[in-house]
Structures are given as C-alpha cells and as structure tokens.
Amino acid sequence: MGCWLNRLREKYQRHCDSVDRSSPRNKAEKILQREQELLQLAHQLVDEVGLNNLTMEKLVAVSPYSKGTIYNHFCCKEDLLAALGVHSMGLCSELMLKAQSFAGNSREQALAVHYAYHLYGLLEPALYMCVLNCKTPSVQEKASKQRLEQLEKVDKQIAQLCDSFFQKGLEDGSLRIAQQDIAYVSFANWACSFGTNLLLQNAAESFAISRLTETNRVLFNINLMFDGMGWQPVSTDYDYQQSWQKIELHFADYVAMLN
C-alpha cells in the first residue's frame, strides 16, 4: 500500500477531532450523524481531488471507519455520488430560496434565482457537476432506491421553487403567458441557465467563449430568454445590469466565500 493513503489520512486528522459527535439520542440518529460526517468528508475530498478522482478507497482513508462501514452507508460508489448530489442540491436550493427576499420586481427576482444558480456553480464547481453526474445511466442504475427517491424529491422542490417566480410574474401582469405554459417557460430557463453555467465553467478557454469580453454573459443570455417571453420591463427599457449589482449585494455573504 502506497504512502499517499497515509498522507491523505494525516491531512484529515484534524477533522476527526473537530467533528460534532454530540449525544446521538438513539442508534438511528447515530447512523444518520455518521452519514452526514462521511458526506462532509466526501465533499472536502471532491473539492480537493475533483469528482473524477473521488474513490471509495480515499473516503475510507480519510474517514475513521473501515470499508465495510462505508459500504453500510453507501451500497456502491454511485450511491455515494447520488448522496453527494442530494447534498449539493440542498445547498443550491438554500441559495435559490434567498432570491425570494430580494426587493425588486418579479423579473428581477427571477433574475436573482439565476444569480443564485450561477453563484452556486462558482462556489461549488465540483458539486455542480455532481448533480449532472447523478442523471447518468450508471448512477441511475446502481444507486439505492431510497437515494434516488431523495434525489427526485429535491429535484421537484427546486423545480417548484423556480416555477413560483414565473407565477409571480403572471400574477402581477408583467408576464403574459398561459398558466399551463409556466412549466415550459420554467424548463427553458433552467436549460439556458444550466447550459450557460456549465459552458462558462468548463469551456472557458474554448474559442466561442474566450473571445467574449468581460461583459456579463449570464445576464446577457437570461435577458434574451426573458425578453423572448415578453417579460416586462424588457431589457431595452430597464437597467438590469444595475439590478445584477444589487442582487450581488443581496448575496454578499456568499460572494465573500469566493475570496
């Protein structure tokens, strides 16, 4: 066995001492607590070595538990990835929820959700990719049933949260679409935001992106989308660049984490 395992282990030794192991009320809670501990470790590990280099072996090495115990929590590597996906989407929806309290018109609030999503991608690039990973056949086939149900649940929560912003626009009259089109418009938005963030993060050096100046490319794309559905006020009548800056302030606590 190489010495790299020992190096990893030492590095995470601090963690072992600092973790909160406060009074689990019963056996089930103890297990849940340990699972959270393992997920936190997996999260650190992924940030450090990248999603592709996350291995069960490494998680075992940095945790104080044995292989068998890890496999009691996660039935396979894909199950661990799915669990990380659930964790990731939880953090993401936490950020998105904060958009609700932004003081602005409904289109600006919807913009704030996109900001939250973008910020999330910047704060947690590996976890952002992890969510996509969870959709791949290998994860869908191998992860445990419960885990997939959890994934589906957060997935639905986030979708409904996103819908609610279009609902607001519909209610205040700034967005004139049919009620049943909300689902379509909401999907279009997700797709646009998802694609934009994914490409900006992963293909920044590609010709199509590197040639763009530092113009706010996320805002540009979202504006096209919102203008396309005729959401008032349209971008030629309103300074959304300024809204973006206000939104940035609204999320200042999180932006600070970017260093």
Next chain:
Amino acid sequence: MGCWLNRLREKYQRHCDSVDRSSPRNKAEKILQREQELLQLAHQLVDEVGLNNLTMEKLVAVSPYSKGTIYNHFCCKEDLLAALGVHSMGLCSELMLKAQSFAGNSREQALAVHYAYHLYGLLEPALYMCVLNCKTPSVQEKASKQRLEQLEKVDKQIAQLCDSFFQKGLEDGSLRIAQQDIAYVSFANWACSFGTNLLLQNAAESFAISRLTETNRVLFNINLMFDGMGWQPVSTDYDYQQSWQKIELHFADYVAMLN
C-alpha cells in the same frame, strides 16, 4: 482473468475481418489508419457499455493489438477520451454543415443547425457526453498536447460555422444586432441548445421535464431565444413548427438511423 474479456473479444471478431486495411502508402499512414480503426472500436464500445465503463483494458480486448501498442496511440485514458471527442465533434459538424443547404429564410436555417445538434444528441448520446467530458480538468490536464490542439481546432470550426448563420441574418436585415454582438448571441444560442439537449437526454424523468407534454421542447426554447433577439419573423408571426417538419425531411437520411 475473467471470461468476460473473451466474450467481448469474440463479439468483435467480425470487425477484425471486415476492417479496411488497404495498402497504407507508408509507415505514418499505417499508424493513422490503425488509430482510426481503434477510434471506431472505441466508439462501438462506448455505445455498448457507456462512457463511464469504457476502459483501456476493454479496448485492448476488442482490438487485435496489445496494451503497449494502444498506449503508443493514446498516452493515457484521457487521451483516448479526447480523441473520441474530436471524432464526435467531427460527426457533429458534418450534421451542422448540412443545415446550410436547407431552403428557408435565415432564421429557419439557424433553426436547422439547432435541429442538427439535437439530432446528433439523439443519434450519439454517448459521444455527445464525451465532448463535455473533454472539457473537464482531468482530460485537459492529461491528454496529449496535440490532441488538445485538435480539440481546439474543431471547436473553433464549429463556433465559426454557428456564427455564420447569424451573419446571414444580419446581412438580410432580419436580425438587427451589432456586428460585434454576434459572438454573444452565438454563445447564448449554443448554451441554450446545449443545456436543453443535455437535460432532455439525461433528466427526462425529472419532475421539471416529465410533466411537459410532447410539445416540441427544443423548438420552444429556441423560439424564445430567437424572439428575444428580435429575429424576424418572430414566432407569433410564423409557423416554425412547420419549418421544423420540413427540416426533419431535409435530414431524413440521418433520422432514419434512429430506427
């Protein structure tokens, strides 16, 4: 050594006999020819086992060459993935090029590019994901320099091809944007199409998508985007669903491959 390797090997035996090994003019050509052969095998393999289950071991097993020889072509697994990415983007641009010959106004031609891209995702789901994979840090760090240059080259070709459709719109006056905005609009389009296809392919069972009826969701999203940039005629004045069907006929040869 398990017997699965032998099963794989037998399965691909036919290939070994049918491959074109016609008269390489010199050593360099022989090597190039073998590389194409290996890529074709890797392509088949990926279609069969999925991108995540492609291994060097399997490629060795299904090919008539040894590990050492495979490693003479691809310096590491990531280099193989990058080579598959180049292969993939070549096929993709082949489809996109065909959009140029679609008889329609400039917005319809641009729509045909989106159709080509979508069709490509349906025809080659694994290769579609492969291109994204090539952008990940692990591939960018480990693939050979030449391979990354090849990737960059096709990447640029495709970007310029996409730009040309907006250029046409600008020239015939249907699209009123500044010349220097083409790059931005082109990126927005790529991002939207990319996100839409990726999600439709990978997250079809997620709540946000499964609730949508069989409406043409790709067309819906692209229309929002094109309307957002004010590309004439806008979707409320024109039957783009009909255009879509015409485009489908234009690509009939490829559509047939979907079975």
Next chain:
DNA sequence: ACCTGAACACCGTTCAAGT
C-alpha cells in the same frame, strides 16, 4: 447486530524482453 480488513477481480500504466 454491527464492524473489520483480507481477498479478489478489474483497471491504468510502465518497461524489460523480444522481433
């Protein structure tokens, strides 16, 4: 009941020996 780690199949990569 739950935990442990040895054991095994598979995978990525290298390189001494062969042609």
Next chain:
DNA sequence: ACCTGAACACCGTTCAAGT
C-alpha cells in the same frame, strides 16, 4: 524502431471472522 504482455499500484466490492 516497434510490439508484447508480465508486473505493479490502485480501486470497487464482498464476506468470513471478530466484537
């Protein structure tokens, strides 16, 4: 010069033995 496959480190998963 190019090819081969044995060898090795690492990884995913299981399960007999221990508590």
